[in-house]
Amino acid sequence: MEALACLFQRYARLVRSISCRILRDRAEADDLLQEIFLFIYRKSEMFDRSKSSVRSWIVQMTYHRAIDQRRYLQSRHFYTRIDLNGAANLINTRTKARGEDNPFDHLAGSATIQGLLATLTEDQRDTLKLHFFEGFTFNEIAMKLDQSLGNIRNHYYRGLDKLRKEMSPGKLPGRNAYGGK
Numbered sequence: 001m002e003a004l005a006c007l008f009q010r011y012a013r014l015v016r017s018i019s020c021r022i023l024r025d026r027a028e029a030d031d032l033l034q035e036i037f038l039f040i041y042r043k044s045e046m047f048d049r050s051k052s053s054v055r056s057w058i059v060q061m062t063y064h065r066a067i068d069q070r071r072y073l074q075s076r077h078f079y080t081r082i083d084l085n086g087a088a089n090l091i092n093t094r095t096k097a098r099g100e101d102n103p104f105d106h107l108a109g110s111a112t113i114q115g116l117l118a119t120l121t122e123d124q125r126d127t128l129k130l131h132f133f134e135g136f137t138f139n140e141i142a143m144k145l146d147q148s149l150g151n152i153r154n155h156y157y158r159g160l161d162k163l164r165k166e167m168s169p170g171k172l173p174g175r176n177a178y179g180g181k
Contacts, residue, residue, distance in 0.1 A: 004041050011055065012037070015062045022066035023073070032069055036062055076135040119166050124159030127152055 015036050019029035039061065047057055073079065117125055126145060130136040136144065142152045 018062045019066050075137045123155045127155040128159045
């Protein structure tokens with residue numbers, strides 16, 4: 001335990017700075033810092049002095065885990081998140097400025113989101129829902145739905161294509177072929 005405390009005092013600042021640079025979020029960097037030192041505590045027997053120094057082993061672990069965490073966060077849209085209250089206010093402001101009751105009228109006419117989703121197969125609906133609303137990757141969706149990755153990609157792209165066609169100007173109720181009313 002004393003050795004771990006010594007390692008922490010020496011390398012915590014280095015691990016945190018590497019984590020902050022890669023993850024671009026202090027809270028995530030702090031979590032990774034704890035994870036790295038817990039890993040060192042549990043798996044210290046993995047360290048081989050003949051292969052590298054302790055410093056390079058810790059730095060290498062930090063880089064690998066930080067990059068893995070960044071990929072995970074990107075797949076969950078962590079870096080592209082928006083303030084949902086601010087987005088709702090923006091939609092409401094634009095809707096009132098146009099004199100519309102439904103903020104989606106300009107996108108889909110009087111067709112509802114439920115109506116659009118009803119045109120999809122169950123697999124397409126599930127795939128799109130898991131990907132866009134729950135942030136799953138294609139591999140995770142394939143495992144969750146017990147289907148091949150190729151099937152999931154097929155459901156995804158065919159579902160998007162079907163939604164595009166359903167939302168095309170000539171297809172929307174109350175719209176002519178040129179998008180006007």
